[in-house]
Amino acid sequence: MKDGKSVQFGDFRLDPGARLLHRGGRELHLSPKAFDLLSTLIAHRPAVVEKATLRDRLWPGTNVVDANLNNLASEIRSVLEDDAQEPRFVRTAHGVGYAFCAAATEIPTPDADGTADRQPRAWLSWNDRLFALDEADMTVGRDPACAIWIDVPGVSRRHAAIRRDAGGEPAGASSAVVEDLGSTNGTFVNGRRLRGPVTVTDGDSIQVGEATLTFRAPTPVDAPTKRIKRR
Numbered sequence: 001m002k003d004g005k006s007v008q009f010g011d012f013r014l015d016p017g018a019r020l021l022h023r024g025g026r027e028l029h030l031s032p033k034a035f036d037l038l039s040t041l042i043a044h045r046p047a048v049v050e051k052a053t054l055r056d057r058l059w060p061g062t063n064v065v066d067a068n069l070n071n072l073a074s075e076i077r078s079v080l081e082d083d084a085q086e087p088r089f090v091r092t093a094h095g096v097g098y099a100f101c102a103a104a105t106e107i108p109t110p111d112a113d114g115t116a117d118r119q120p121r122a123w124l125s126w127n128d129r130l131f132a133l134d135e136a137d138m139t140v141g142r143d144p145a146c147a148i149w150i151d152v153p154g155v156s157r158r159h160a161a162i163r164r165d166a167g168g169e170p171a172g173a174s175s176a177v178v179e180d181l182g183s184t185n186g187t188f189v190n191g192r193r194l195r196g197p198v199t200v201t202d203g204d205s206i207q208v209g210e211a212t213l214t215f216r217a218p219t220p221v222d223a224p225t226k227r228i229k230r231r
Helices: 032-043 051-058 066-080
Strands: 007-009 012-015 020-023 026-028 090-093 097-100 123-126 129-132 138-141 160-168 173-180 187-189 198-200 205-208 211-216
Touching (some): 012 032, 032 066, 032 097, 051 066, 051 097, 066 090, 160 205
Antiparallel strands (some): 012 020, 020 026, 090 097, 123 129, 160 173, 187 205, 205 211
8 A cells, every 4th residue: 555545455445545444335433543553554464563563653652552452453353344363354463463464456546647557466365365465575374474374284384485476478467476485295386396486377276284275366458358159
């Protein structure tokens, strides 16, 4: 979330400039500091933001206890109908801080020529969770500090790394590069164990431990429409 851009996640839309949170066109209420906490977590997604950083951001120059942050996180979860035990939006990295764990898309703003930024994005999906990918390396693992936190049997603390590549073919398509980080049980793409970095495209499966993630990327807007045979 750069320069106060609005962000869409699930049915929700956050407009930091206007300090508004909407769901399906209906305005939702958050206290000022809860709104600031949510905005900060989204801006730093999917990284974990440490408690000390959040305290300095929300209560500069003031000593506050962790309970204040916990209360704000609970307020956000209540409004978003989130579950702390099975988070869709805000997860707790115990002893570290908080992270925004859902896919969030910045709403394009017109460029100087009046067109919108069409830079493709990409995600990993796992169960009912989505992880938005960046072009920087993102670590997959069991450590809560990992950008993509997968806490299931067989996953190493730092299991694999993945980064988005917007230069795929056809032009404008998104792909990603996956690499194992010396995990105990290995990383598999479409059933094959990685021996080095591998490129994945839309629909490819990535297995880490007992978790299978799916790489998803949008189809380029100028891609031809598939013809459907009808009887």
